[in-house]
Amino acid sequence: MMRGKEQIFLLVAIVVAVALSFASGAFNRYYLGIAVDVGINIILAVSLNLINGHTGQFSLGHAGFMAVGGYTAAKLTLLYGALLPPAAQPFLFAAALLAGGLVAALAGLLVGVPSLRLRGDYLAIVTLGFGEIIRVIFQTSDFFGAATGLTGITKMTTFGWAWALAAVTVYVVACLVNSTYGRGFIAVHDDEIAASAMGINTVRYKVTAFVVGAFFAGIAGGLYAHHKLVLKPDGFDFVRSIEIVVMVILGGMGRTAGVICAAVILTILPELLRGVAEYRMIIYALLIIGLMLTRPQGLFTFGKKGGA
C-alpha cells in the first residue's frame, strides 16, 4: 500500500526536477545555485537522518563521507573528462557520482565497524575523529591537490541532477525504514538491548545504516564538487558535519519530512541574512540556542512519531 504511493512520489519528483532543469535558463542563476545547494543539503540531511535519527547512532563525521565521495568523483571527471566526447559526459558524471558513493560507502563500513563496540559520546568522538583523519589525508596528499585542493572541475551538477538524486535518497531511505526489514533500525534506536533480545541482529543494522548513509553522503559530495567546481579540504571540517547534524535535529530526529524542511530553511536562511552579513553567523548561532531552548523536539514535530 505504502510502496505504491512512494513509487509515484519518486517518479513525480524526478520528472518535475528534470523538467524544471530543462527550463532552468528561465531562472535567475543565483537562485538556481541556491536551489542546487538545497537539493544537496537534503541528500546530506536525509542520509544522516538514517544514521542519527532512525538508528540512533550519533555520528559527527558526515562531512568526511561527503569529502570521500566529492574527491573521488571530482578526480574521476578530471582524469577522464577530456578523453571522452561531449555526448558521453553525463554518463561519466553518473559513473563518477556512483563511484564516489561506493567509495564513501566503503568508508562507512570502516566507521560502522567500531560503532559496534562504542555508543553515545564515544561513538560521536570516533566519527568526529574519522572525519578529521579524512580531511588530513586529503590535505597532505599531493594526488588530491594537498591544501589547495582540486580546481578546474567541470560544471556538471544541474538542478535536475541534484533534485532527482535528492528524491531518490528520500525514496530509498523511506522504503528502507518503512519496510519490514527497516523496523529493525527503529528497534535499535528505541532500545538496543531489547532489540537484540528479540533476535534482531543489531550489528547488521548499525553497519547497514552507516553504509547506506555514507553512500548518499558520497553522492552529495560528488554533486557538491561539480557544483562549486573547487574542492578544499577545509570545506569538509567538523563545522560542516555540525551543520548537517543541526538540520537533522531541528527537523526532528527520525522524521524525514521535518528534516527536509530544516535542510531547506537552513540553506536559504544564511542567504536571506546576507543583508546583515556581519551578524548572520551570530544570528545563526543564537537561533540554534533559541530553538533548542524552546523546541528541542525539532521544529516540525507535532504530536507523536509515526513512521518516517
Add this chain to the structure above:
Amino acid sequence: MDWFLQQLINGLALGAIYALIALGYTMVYGVLRFINFAHSDVLMLGAFSAFYLTPIIVPMLGAQTVWTALAVILLSAAICAVIGMTIEFLAYRPLRKRPRLTVLITAIGVSLFLEFTGQHEKVFGAATKPFPTLLPKRDLIFGALHISSNDLVVLALTAVLLVAMWFIVQRTKIGMAMRAVSYNEQAAALMGVNVNAVISFTFGLGSALAAVAGIFYAMRAPGIEPLMGVQPGLRAFIAAVLGGIGNLPGAALGGIVLGLLETFFGGMPGLSNYRDGIAFALLILILLFRPAGLLGKLQMEKV
C-alpha cells in the same frame, strides 16, 4: 638522546596544557553527562582577557614581574569562571531535564556564538593578534638541549593546579558534593546537596582552568584569534575521552599522552604533515581495545 629529551620536554609542556583543558571537559561530563563544546571558546576568552588585561595591570603594579603575570592569570581565570557559570545558567540549566543530545546541540550553538561574536570587528576581530609577553622568556641551554623557561613555568604551574584540583575534589566539602552529584544527582539532592550550586561551581572551576590553559597556549602560539580554541579544545576533548571521560586523573594522563605523541610524531621527518590525523587515529585504536578509555571503568548496561 638529545632529540628525545628535547621532544619530551616540548611534549610534556603541550600535554600539560591539554590536561588542563581536558579537566574542564571531564568535570562537566562528570556532573552533567554531556560534552561542553563551548569549553574551547572559554579558553579563547581566557587568552583574550589576558591580552586586554596585561596593558592595564603592568602599569598598575609598576614593572613587569612574576607578580604581574600571576595577577593577569588569576584575573583572567576569574573572568572566565564567571563567563562559564553564566553560560551554564542561561543556556544549559533550562535544559537540565531534557535529552542530552539537546544540550549537546545547545553547547555547539553557544560555541558558534562565541566564535562568531569574537570574529566580529567590533569585538576582537578575525585577525591574529600578537600575544603580549607575560613572562620574559629565556632559553635555558643544557648541552644540546634548549628549554624555554616558559615551558618550565607551564609545567610547574600545571603540576600545582593538578594537585590543587585533586585536593578540591577529594578533600573538600564542595569536592565531595561534586562527586556525589556525579555519582547520582537525585540521591545527592535528597541528601541535601545543592545540586545547582555544585554544577555552577564545577563550570566555574573548569572555565578557570580553561582560561589558564588558554594563556599558556597563547604564550606558545604565534598569536591569538577567536578560533584559536578550536584545535586545542578538540585535542583536549580527545584527551578526556582517551583517559576515560568523567575520570579526573584520566584526563590529566590523556592530555600528557596526547601531547607527547603529537610532539614525537610531529618531530619525525615525513610524519609531521600527518600530525593532526595521528592523534585521532590513535584515539580510535585505543577506543577499539578499551572502549571506556584508559582509566575509565566499563559500565555494564542494565535492562
